Amino acid sequence: MTAVYHALSRQHDASLAVAELAAQLPLAQISIVLFFCSSRYDLKQLAAAFSERFSDTQLVGCTTAGEISREGYEAGSVCAIGFHHAYFSCQAQVIEQLDGFDLLRAQRTITPLFAKLPQANHQHILALTLLDGLSSQEEVVLLQLETALGRIPHFGGSAGDNNQLRRTHVFFQKQFYSNAAVVILLQTALPFQVFSGHHLVPRAEKFVVTAASADYRTVYEIDAEPAATVYSRLVGCDPEHLTATVFALHPLAVKIGQEYYVRSIQRVNADGSLTFYCALGLGAVLTAMDNTPMLPALAALFADCEKTVGPPLFTLGCDCVLRRQELAERGLLAEASAFYHENQVIGFSTYGEHHEGVHLNQTFTGVMFGQPSIDTIEMEIPCDR
Amino acid sequence: MTDELTALKAQCAAQQAQLQKLTIINQALMARVEAGSSAGALAPYAAFQQAAVLAEQVRERTAELHQAYDELRRSMADSESLRQSERWIRTITDNVPAMLAYLSADCRYLFTNRHYDQFYGMSRGSLQNASLLAAHGEAGRNRLQPYINQVLAGDTVQFEIAEYNAEQQHRQLLKSYVPHQDQQGHIIGFFVLCRDITERKQISETLRQANLHLEQRVQQRTAALTELNQQLEQARIVAEQANASKSQFLAAVSHDVLQPLNAARLFNGALVDLGLSDVAGQLTQSVANALDDMAELLRTLVDLSRLDAGQLDYQLTAVALAPMIERLYQEYLPQAQTKGIRLRVRSCPSQVITDPALLMRVMRNLLSNALRYTPTGGQVLLGWRKRAQMIELHVIDTGIGIDKSQYEAAFTAFTRLAPSAHRQEKGLGLGLAIVDKICGLLQHPIRLVSSLGKGSLFALSLPQTTLPILTPIMEPIRPRGSGAVIWVVDNELSICQAMHHLLTGWGYVVFTATSGSALASLSETATPPDLLIIDYHLTDCQPSDMAQSTENGVAVAMALRQQLGVQASALPILLVTADHSSTLAQQVKPWVTDILYKPIKPLKLRVMLQKLLALSGPVNPSG
Incomplete structure (x- = not known):
């Protein structure tokens, strides 16, 4: 029995694309459909088509900065995963108006979802979050959700818009939302492992953010100099030549505890400031990072997960858009696609990843599901529908 | 200077700018530190920091939890394996x-x-x-x-x-x-x-009892066997005793039965001396013959039983056949002539390994038989033939013969073939039995070829040898008893024979003569006598010449004394006479040592002999 169903459409027409997806998914067997769509689609048409075709199915998704189908990196497509109800029980909720999201709202969101899951003991549950990637609310929302989720393993990704940096959306039930998040709880008998990893190592150079905008993720000064000037000096190029690729190849990170968290630069502003994909505050210490070969590190990460789940069934991946930039720069897209294909990876290119309540950049974050075993069949969770 | 000053000023300005930067960085850092510890409204970066710290804590806790879980799982696995092994032990011990x-x-x-x-x-x-x-x-x-x-x-x-x-x-x-x-x-x-172990115990008890039973049975059997053995031993002893008794009996026969028999012959001889009438003389002669036959029969029986008892000693030695054949010829020629049978011998130059005395006995038996069963006018031949390393002695007759079916029976004791046809013939059929036994003893194969009515051939195989002859061929003298030498002179041959047997039985060495002339020749060859027993009436009554020549026994004795050249005291003379008259006694008294009257009573004779021989002093200390 198949635990998950993949679907992919490269049709540019939203209706056709949704029709193709519907054709590939046995909706009667499916607990929830998760999709990732290019922001090039006409989202209104797409939402209408989904409403029409998937009216009786839980449907969640988001726009992307590129999709990962079973065949690897995609662009301008829509891909979907249907979770078989014999293996998965799923509950999802949308969170609107992310500003001022607090713990109370988080609990009011999460608790009913738990209640609807067939097994109330919080076992075999993982949480998936999809967030508006340009909302600048990820850190706060994720922290509150994480607190509400307690020890439920959590991962997710921020929606993208193909590097347009205008508007990203999440989808819940029948429509797309901005400045919103979708939380999905999956309860499954399959073994799984939530993971996050990157291929970056710290260098010696360190800088201090000496002027920043707390709300808009913009750093004006580093070490009391214009941020772009300092960064340009670090990477050795003029501020006007700073592109996404440069940002990808020369990341900056903050160290908290023993970990380095990459804070990716989104763009250079005309005033010499830098806008990041994540929050940075005054006095944050930035460490320059170096890139190591990405795919071997990813393979090692997967191998690590396989130690827990055994032979993988498939992996749901949130892959930072800057990694795709780096792979494109290095000409490794095809190799990466082959790796994803080989490892049954489905996912999308993000504007940020979520892992255990932490907002991350330039990582590969996801969950790996293992093969159903005799034990998992015995513990099969009945469908709530 | 200005340059220097300018440079200095620039350096100073740069340092000032640097100081300003550091001041700003310092302020930023201080602001960050203070913001981190404030409980105010959650800024996004602070939220991130908090989340990261939380996540790290969660990771640490999770790691700890995982560790704890692993330990728990291990211990659960351990306790599960413990339970498993407990179940195993239970299963095993229960089974x-x-x-x-x-x-x-x-x-x-x-x-x-x-x-x-x-x-x-x-x-x-x-x-x-x-x-x-x-x-x-x-x-x-x-x-x-x-x-x-x-x-x-x-x-x-x-x-x-x-x-x-x-x-x-x-x-x-x-x-x-x-x-x-x-x-x-x-x-x-x-x-x-x-x-x-109930069953095991029962089985072992059963086994033990079976064992015990077996042991008892073995003991019983052993006892039975032992008893049987003892019985056998007893039987053997009895048999040996019986055998010994038989031997003793036979010894008694030889001595004690022969003694009265000889006495009878002595009395009969005395009767003959009385000069009876013709009829009475003939009867007396018949009694004498019958007594002779009986003596012969007894001797044969004794020999046979001695052979049976294995008491017959023999000694194998190299023997020249020629003298033996000559001697047999001399012995049997008179008998053959009397019966009108032609006896021929063929001398043999060879020598063989045998016991000469026993061989002579065999040959005598064979020759006696041949003469006995061959009618007048027939022939008996003693011959020989060389076969490989053997010399085969042949006794061939033209007698009545033996049927082939009777060959075996012929050699059996007390068997006489066709007895009705030969009623008058002497013997009890013991001759061939003795031959067979002696030949078996000496390992001389004997074979018989015969044809009924035509004659018989007895062939005796003897191993030929070239060994030097150590002893002369003659019958050994077998002195018995004290060994005193007694010469007996009586004209009656049967008396001589009777006396011979009687005195020999008593242990004397006896030489006999039937006439004065015979006595004279005896003195040339025989051992000088310690005592002379002589008949007064030495009448030669041989029927062949019919001449009645009478000799005086005293005169003969005197002549002998003279001949031997001994004193009267050195040779006691016992005169035997049937004349009980005192006249004779008076007449001869000076010449003889003592007188014994016929019929001689053996006891009286024995006492007399002992007295006379004691008088004459110690005699030949032989024996």
Whole structure:
């Protein structure tokens, strides 16, 4: 029995694309459909088509900065995963108006979802979050959700818009939302492992953010100099030549505890400031990072997960858009696609990843599901529908 | 200077700018530190920081949890494997065909296996923590107490005990108590192993009894065999005694039966001397013949039984055949002539290995037989033939012959062939039996070829040899008794023979002569006499010449004394006469030592001989 169903459409027409997806998914067997769509689609048409075709199915998704189908990196497509109800029980909720999201709202969101899951003991549950990637609310929302989720393993990704940096959306039930998040709880008998990893190592150079905008993720000064000037000096190029690729190849990170968290630069502003994909505050210490070969590190990460789940069934991946930039720069897209294909990876290119309540950049974050075993069949969770 | 100053100023300005930067960085850092510790509204970066810290804490906790979980799982796995092995032990111990238990030092069951519970009729597990009394009761406990004391003292105990099982069956149990010591060597309990050996015991008892029975049977058999052996031994002894008795009997026959017989012959001889009438003389002669036959018969019987008893000694030696054949010819020629049979011999230059005396006996028997069964006008030939390394002596006759079917019977004792046709012939058919036995003894094969009515051939095979002859061929003189030499002169041959037998039986060496002339020739060859017994009337009454020449025995004796050249005292003379007149006695008294009157009584003769020989002093100290 198949635990998950993949679907992919490269049709540019939203209706056709949704029709193709519907054709590939046995909706009667499916607990929830998760999709990732290019922001090039006409989202209104797409939402209408989904409403029409998937009216009786839980449907969640988001726009992307590129999709990962079973065949690897995609662009301008829509891909979907249907979770078989014999293996998965799923509950999802949308969170609107992310500003001022607090713990109370988080609990009011999460608790009913738990209640609807067939097994109330919080076992075999993982949480998936999809967030508006340009909302600048990820850190706060994720922290509150994480607190509400307690020890439920959590991962997710921020929606993208193909590097347009205008508007990203999440989808819940029948429509797309901005400045919103979708939380999905999956309860499954399959073994799984939530993971996050990157291929970056710290260098010696360190800088201090000496002027920043707390709300808009913009750093004006580093070490009391214009941020772009300092960064340009670090990477050795003029501020006007700073592109996404440069940002990808020369990341900056903050160290908290023993970990380095990459804070990716989104763009250079005309005033010499830098806008990041994540929050940075005054006095944050930035460490320059170096890139190591990405795919071997990813393979090692997967191998690590396989130690827990055994032979993988498939992996749901949130892959930072800057990694795709780096792979494109290095000409490794095809190799990466082959790796994803080989490892049954489905996912999308993000504007940020979520892992255990932490907002991350330039990582590969996801969950790996293992093969159903005799034990998992015995513990099969009945469908709530 | 200005340059220097300018440079200095620039340096100073740069340092100032740097200082300003550092001041800003310092302020930023201080602001960050302060923001981190403030509980104010959550700024996004602070939220991130908090989330990251939380996440790290969660990771740490998770790692700890995982570790704890792993440990838990390991211990669960351990306890599961422990339970598994417990189940295994339980399964194994429950299926071991023995009763197992473990008791604490205060005699409470901490473990029993299925067989143990079943034996005592306890439900499964009901003995757990129960006292020993639960299974055994007071009486049972008391019986076990000595062993329990022993095992609790640290000894391993093994003992057999009879108990009743749950079905009240009497069972024999072999129990082992093994003490269980803790590390300090204290006895904290003991292991119990019981095996039901009732059947084994029964089998071994059956076996033991069977064994016992077998042993008894063996003993009985042995006793029976021993008894049989003893009986056999007894029988053997009896047989030997009987044999010895027979030998003794035969010895008695030879001495004591022959003695009256000889006496009879002496009396008969005396009768002849009386000068009876013709009729009476003929009768007397017939009695003499009959007595002769009987003497011969007795001698043969004695020889035969001595052969049977294996008492006949023999000595194999090299013997020249020629003198023996010549001698046999001389011996049997008169008899053959008397019967009108032509006897011929063929001399043999060879020499053979044999006992000469026994061989002579065989040949005499064969020749006697041949002459006996050959009618007048027939022929008897003593010849020989060389066969390989053997010399075959042949005795051939033209007699009545023996049927082939009778060959074997011919050699059997007391068998006489065709007795009705030869009623007048002498003998009891012992001759060939003796021949057969002697030939068997000497290992001289004898064969018989015969044709009824035409004649017989007896062939005796003797091993030829070229060994030098050590002893002359002659019949050995076998002196018996004291060895005193007595010469007997009597004209009656049968008297001479009777006297010979009688005196020889008494142990004297006897030489006889029937006439004065014969006596004269005797003195040339024989041993000089210690005593002379002489008949007064030496009348030669041989019927052949019919001349009645009478000799005076005293005159003959005197002549002998003179001839031997001895004094009267050196040769006692015993005169024998049938003339009881005193005249004769007076007449001869000066010349003879003593007179004995016919018929001679053997006892009187013996006393007389002893007296006379004692008078004459010690004689030949031979023997």
